[in-house]
Amino acid sequence: MKIKLFFLGVSLLLCSAGFAQKNLNNYKYVIVQNKYDFLKEADQYQLNSLTKFLFEKYGFEAVLEGENFPEEMAFNRCLALSSDVIKDSGMFKTKLSVQLKDCNGALVFTSQLGESREKEYKVAYHEALRDAFKSIELLNHKYEPKSEGSLPAKKTISEKVAAANVEKEKEVARLKQELEALKKERETSAKAVKPIEPQPKKVVPVTKSLPAKAQILYAQETPTGFQLVDSTPKVVFKIKKTGRKDLFLVEGEDSVIYKQDNKWIYEYNTDAGAQQKELNINF
Known part of the structure; x- marks a missing residue:
């Protein structure tokens, strides 16, 4: 009975990992925080820099908060996941896990709980984070754009920008045409009401x-x-x-x-x- 339960647990774990891998492959970028809530300073113990390094090591393109986003990511925020590192309570161990959320704030992945028994903070945090990333390593992440509803490629983005500029120019031209038509209408109405000698066109004085x-x-x-x-x-x-x-x-x-x-x-x-x-x- 215990053997059956063991194999059932392994099967469920593999299915879960496969499902997570399939979903995460639709994301190309990961945004890494500059500061974690359980630390006092930005990139304290170089933990945020290590997070960025590990994401890039395991197939993602990582961007730190505050850096310039790649063009396709700037136009389509949902190409990226937001990452966070969570510290779990422990008397004699440092425990960290990695969370990933989509552009709507929904949690899509939580890593295994990484642990360390080291007493020095930097060593303990680095060891626990690397341990947590073992489950991300197993994903074998490889970006695969969605066939439908996917984020546009760079060429498509450029085309959309160009189309928006054309529409803007059309709107400006249309507005100018309406202004000219309105001026002509006013001039025609004025002549019809006062059929007198033409008066010089009123000009706003330069001293106005x-x-x-x-x-x-x-x-x-x-x-x-x-x-x-x-x-x-x-x-x-x-x-x-x-x-x-x-x-x-x-x-x-x-x-x-x-x-x-x-x-x-x-x-x-x-x-x-x-x-x-x-x-x-x-x-």
């Missing part, structure tokens, strides 16, 4: 004092839009709402304020042509 980019303008709602005031408080602009959420007409001026790339832009006309200035608006 524009707020510095760093100066914060505070938006106060009005019946037709907002008034933008500085910290004095002084009204710098009165703006009217349009059909677009992030586009406003400036009262008394042939100018507009709109949002582009998460920045507020004040576009106005001068003798030299259309000019732009970035504003810092707090709505």
Whole structure:
């Protein structure tokens, strides 16, 4: 009976190791902490450096916290596992185990409990950690990308970045077209209401004092839009709402304020042509 139980236990252990190996092979990187909770300093006793070394020895690409991530890992955090070393209580032994968690914080692997009877801290920690890594060594880790839902290769990442830039350029071009159409609409409406001799196009004087980019303008709602005031408080602009959420007409001026790339832009006309200035608006 005892022999049967022994073989059953061995079988379950082998199945568990095979399952862990299959899952962990889908991960290419391991992020190693700079400091473990049971120690007082970062990389104390060079334990974190040893952890990184052992992961690389057994097939992973290890990255210390704070280092620049590889490009594919920066775009796809789930390519990496986060590691931690846990100290277990023991009267006469130093006991350490290694844990691995996925990008969602779920625990996917716990090593065997490594032990050491050495009294000197550095020697004991290093011996116990190497002992714990024996179960990671048995995994024979080899990175195997998932066939579906896998993280993109470097070429795919570059293509995605390029596509995002194209979409951004299209959005900017579309916004400029809408601004031009809005200006033409205003000019047509003005001519229809006041069929008089053409007046010279209003130009913002060169002496107009524009707020510095760093100066914060505070938006106060009005019946037709907002008034933008500085910290004095002084009204710098009165703006009217349009059909677009992030586009406003400036009262008394042939100018507009709109949002582009998460920045507020004040576009106005001068003798030299259309000019732009970035504003810092707090709505």
